[in-house]
Amino acid sequence: MIIIIDNLDSSIFNIKKIFLDLGYKNIKIYKNYEINIKYILKNINNIKLIVFSPGPKNIFKFNKIIKLYFKVYNKVPILGICLGHQLIAYFYKGKFSHQNIKHGEVVNIKLNNFYLFKNLPKTIKVVRYNSINISSNISKEIKIISYDNNNQIMAIHHKKLPILGIQFHPESIFTGYGKKIIQNFLKKCKKN
Numbered sequence: 001m002i003i004i005i006d007n008l009d010s011s012i013f014n015i016k017k018i019f020l021d022l023g024y025k026n027i028k029i030y031k032n033y034e035i036n037i038k039y040i041l042k043n044i045n046n047i048k049l050i051v052f053s054p055g056p057k058n059i060f061k062f063n064k065i066i067k068l069y070f071k072v073y074n075k076v077p078i079l080g081i082c083l084g085h086q087l088i089a090y091f092y093k094g095k096f097s098h099q100n101i102k103h104g105e106v107v108n109i110k111l112n113n114f115y116l117f118k119n120l121p122k123t124i125k126v127v128r129y130n131s132i133n134i135s136s137n138i139s140k141e142i143k144i145i146s147y148d149n150n151n152q153i154m155a156i157h158h159k160k161l162p163i164l165g166i167q168f169h170p171e172s173i174f175t176g177y178g179k180k181i182i183q184n185f186l187k188k189c190k191k192n
Contacts, residue, residue, distance in 0.1 A: 001026045001046050005035060005065055007055025007083050014171035015053060015081065018179050022186065024048075035064045037071055049077045049189065052084025054169060058096075058132055059087045066090070077162035077189040079182070085165035086132055088156060092139035096132050103129050106174050109154045114145045116157070116164070116184045126154070126168035126175040133167070162189045 002019055006012045006029050019027050030036075032055070040047070050072060052065060059066060069087055072078070080088040086096070106125050111117040133152045136144065146155035146166075156165045164185050170178025 001028060001043070002049045002051065003027075003040065003047055004029045004051040004053055005032055005068070005084075006030065007032050007053045007062060007065065009054040009056070009083075011169060011171050012053055015051065018171055018182055021179065022183055032062050032065050035068055037064075037068050040068065041071060041075075044072065044075050047076045049079060049186065052078070052080045052087050054082035054084070054129065057083075059083060059090055073163065074161060077185075078164070079185065080163075080165040081171075082129065082167060082169060085156070085167050086134060088158075088163060088165035089134040089138060089142075089153075092142045092158075094134040094138040094142075097135055107148050107168075109146050109148045109168065111146055114143075114157065115188055116145065116155070116181050118184060120177050120180065124176040126170075126178070127172035128168050 002024050004012065004015060004027065008031065012029060016027055016029065065087060069091055073091065104127065106127055108123050109126050110123055111120055136153065141159055142156050143159050144153050145157050148154050154167045157163065169175055170182055172178065
C-alpha cells in the first residue's frame, strides 16, 4: 500500500496517477487533518511508501504531519514533495528562507550522479510552486543531491534511510523525468 498525505493541494490526483502509471494499485489518500496515526502504525508492515504532498502555507500549520513523520521516518520509505520536502528538512534541522520564490515557474535544476538520476541528463526542467526554500544548514544525515541555477536546494536524501525530499513538482507535465525519478526511488526502496 502507498499512502499519500494530502496537504490540501490541487495536484494530489496527478501525484496518485504517477503511482498508478508505475503499476501500484493500492493507494490511499488521507487529508492531513484526517490522519489516523494509530492505523498507519498498526499497518506499517503493509506500507511500501508514505508520500507527503505539496500544499499551501507551511508545515507549521499542519501539526499532524509533523507528528506522523516523527512516528514513521525510520519505519517506512518516505517521499516529500514541496511542502513534504520542507517537512523532511525541518526534521533534520533545516533552516528556511523566502528568497527566489517561484509559483508555477519552470526552472533548470542540476543533477548529480546519485542513483535517482541514473541515465538522466545533467540538467532538467522542473516546475516549482513554493514560497519557502530550505537553506544548506541541514543535518549531516542529509545529502543535498540537486540545486537550481540560483543554488536553491531542489532535492535531499537521507544518507542511510529511504527518505527523499524534492522541492519541485514531479507530477507536472512541465517537469521532465518526474515519473522516472520517483520510479528510481521506488526501485531502490524495494532493494533495501
